[in-house]
Amino acid sequence: MAQYSAQLDGVFVALADPTRRGVIRRLGHGPASVGDLASEFPMTLPSFMKHVRTLESSGLIRTTKSGRVRTCVLNRECLAVIDDWLAEQRRIWEERTDRLERLVTDPEENRQ
Numbered sequence: 001m002a003q004y005s006a007q008l009d010g011v012f013v014a015l016a017d018p019t020r021r022g023v024i025r026r027l028g029h030g031p032a033s034v035g036d037l038a039s040e041f042p043m044t045l046p047s048f049m050k051h052v053r054t055l056e057s058s059g060l061i062r063t064t065k066s067g068r069v070r071t072c073v074l075n076r077e078c079l080a081v082i083d084d085w086l087a088e089q090r091r092i093w094e095e096r097t098d099r100l101e102r103l104v105t106d107p108e109e110n111r112q
Contacts, residue, residue, distance in 0.1 A: 007058075007059065007078075007081055008081065008082070008085055010057070010058040010059070011058050011059065011060060011078060011081070011082060013054075013058065014054050014055050014057075014058035014060055015060075017051065017054075019041055019043075019048075019051050020051050020054060020055055020060075022040065022041065023037055023051060023052070023055060023061070023072070024055070024060060024061075024074065026040065027061060027072055027073065027074035028074060031071050031072060031073045031074075032071070032072055033069050033070065033071050033072070034048070034049070034052060034063070034069075034070045034071075034072060035069070037052075037072060052070075052072065055072075058078070059075055059078040060074070060075055060078050060079075061073060061074055061075055062075050
């Protein structure tokens with residue numbers, strides 16, 4: 001998982017902000033224009049564009065421009081990297097709790 005460290009860092013930094021999490025949540029339903037996304041948040045368009053650029057640079061979204069309309073699309077492959085990292089963490093903690101359970105419930109383990 002060390003090879004994913006820089007990418008994960010960027011993704012978690014991007015997801016640390018509630019506005020950006022809201023954008024990701026909305027894009028989970030399908031592509032949307034920047035204007036449509038921005039209308040859901042109480043800020044100016046230039047301020048909102050900073051959030052879009054952060055999400056794009058982290059790899060969580062992709063944008064395309066057609067004429068004057070910039071459309072955002074969720075990059076689901078990037079979410080798979082997060083899922084892999086979470087699965088690894090879950091496995092580690094499940095192994096630890098399994099060992100603790102054996103230690104507490106197995107008298108043979110307590111003698112060692």
